[in-house]
Amino acid sequence: MTIPALLLLIMLAAPTVTVILSLALRYPRLAEYSNLAAAIINFILSFPLLVLALRGPMVFAHGYVLLDLLGAWVILCVTIVYLLSSIYAIGYMRLLDEEERLPLFYALFSGFALTMLLACVMNSAGVYWIAIELTTLVSTFLVRFERAAEGTEAAWKYIMVVSAGLALALLGTSFFYWGGSSVLGQTYAMTWANLLHCAPSVYPPLELVAFLLVLVGYGTKAGLAPMHTWLPDAHSESPAPVSAMLSGALLNTAILGIARYLGVVNKTAIGYMAHLAVVCFGIFSFVIAALFIVRQRGVKRLMAYSSVEHIGVQALGLGFGGVYGVAGALYHMLNHSLNKSLMFFGAGNAMRAYGTKEIPEIRGVLKTFPVTGTLWLLGAVGIAGAPPFALFLSEFTILRAGIAGPYRWAALLFIIFLIVIFIGFLSHFRDMCFAGDVTPAVHISGMFWRSLPMWLTFAPLLILGLWWPHELWSIFTEISATMFGGSR
């Protein structure tokens, strides 16, 4: 067994062991710490995997598992969020006072991480679809974990909308396979490489329909408007660590599928149309999110619409294409994962302390949480796209790609609604932090577990905003060159 295969195996085995241990022994503390251990192991392993992937794509397990640079990059983003939310979950879930249900929670939680990691390394378009479907099934039960009526409603809408969307993606997948069968014969492995190989000779109208189906299907999972309707409900009703995982990690795994299919059709006759479609979905998500952010009342729904916004930004980056577009989108993926985790952690703290999800009832955050409240506020400044935080750099890069390419109109709309979102998002935070009155808050315990991950996200956000490491840039240019055929 080669080293990369071994590392991948350990990475997938760690959360599996947590699932088994939590379900078999049902001991809350063990479940907590074994989940944390699995998260730490995965986080550490994701770096060597990324470095190994730089040598070129590798396949294992009879061609079913693929480790390539793009997959390894998404794995890194997923494991970062998994680690941060596992730390936060220890503090947060103890507040629910349901010790006996904790093992179930951590079993589902690590199972959710496992399915997301699986989706990143699947070499077959069909198996990737299955992995994405599994992430939905596992996370549905996490969404309704708090057992409120709203949570159940959100879970129902989530599984319904996403399953219907994914059915479209399955149809698109089989259309891609059908198109390829004119080149490779009736039976061939449905790998990304094979799809790429066949793509130029597929009948263009068929390929366009297939791509649009896949885009709408995985776009539903990624939360692109107008298929985003499940997202604000699911993200606002689930426990805060789960919200962070849904927003910071799950959306990336769906964007991975869109990026892979975009790479497949990039060099074909429909390449331009495909990019245009992705840009249009991106801009539409951006506009919808801006409008809902301005008038939002729920604090976690605010964060959820901000996720729609940032998925729109990533779609814009991929749609604009070129080295700047792809690099910006991938850098944005990491930055958004970090920043959105910070925002959901802050929102979870505020929700628990004030006992409400409504923004107008949350006042005086800085008085109640002098330290973590400040981090939360700075995170809000960062997520609205202001320097010196990392999202500014990635959004700026995507903007450069937009202005350089054929989509200037989209870049213009991007700037306008970026300003709208900046004003809308921060005005909510001004009210929560600086409006005169102070809502009485209850003291909540476990502050160590809940403030540590906030520091852990804040520090890299600041560093990555001031310094874009050259190694990351070379990874992005490599991905852009291998998948989208750009110059290095």
Add this chain to the structure above:
Amino acid sequence: MFLSHITSLQASVFSSLAILSLLLTFVMLGSHWLRNYVYAFAVQSWLIAILSACVAYFGGFPELYMIAVMTALFRGLVLPYLLIRIVDRLNVKREIHTVLQSSSSMVLGALAVMFAYVIANHINQEMLPAAHIVVLALTVMLSMKLLGFLMLSVRDEAISQILGLLVLENGIFLGSQILVPGMPLLIEIVILFDLLIVVACFGMLVRYLVVHAGTTSSRQLNRLVG
């Protein structure tokens, strides 16, 4: 591609099976009784199983026999059984508040089939005689997709929504048996199992909906907006 030298007998067997399945979708669309949906779905699954067996026989894909058996078993027996259990537990016999009369939803469904035909004609590049069967398969596949979405949007009851989803998936299965019979076996098997898990999850969720939200009608799931 085995469709390019298909005989007229084979073509008519395939087309009659496909059209029968499409008709059964209209039965679901037109009926208000929840049990009828489930029976129509079961029969449709059996038709798809027969179709798989025919493709296996005519096209020489022995592994499709296994798919046929599993389709009949899972989609034709286990899923309907699970669904009937959910219906019995819910104590809801029929859709009461429909957004649309069944006649108007049938008309909409007919329009959807025409739209599907236009698309199918557009993306087909096969020559005759394969063109007939390919366009037919694509039309049925896409129109079951559209009809499934129509059912999802005009029906309120949780169980009809689950069935709408299953119709979406049946459409894909039916079409891909004809168009891409060589699709890797493993993927088809896993998708079948996946469907079973999906329905199990839905079953659990329906129970939670009754307990926590007090309703299984999506019309009353309106706490979360904006």
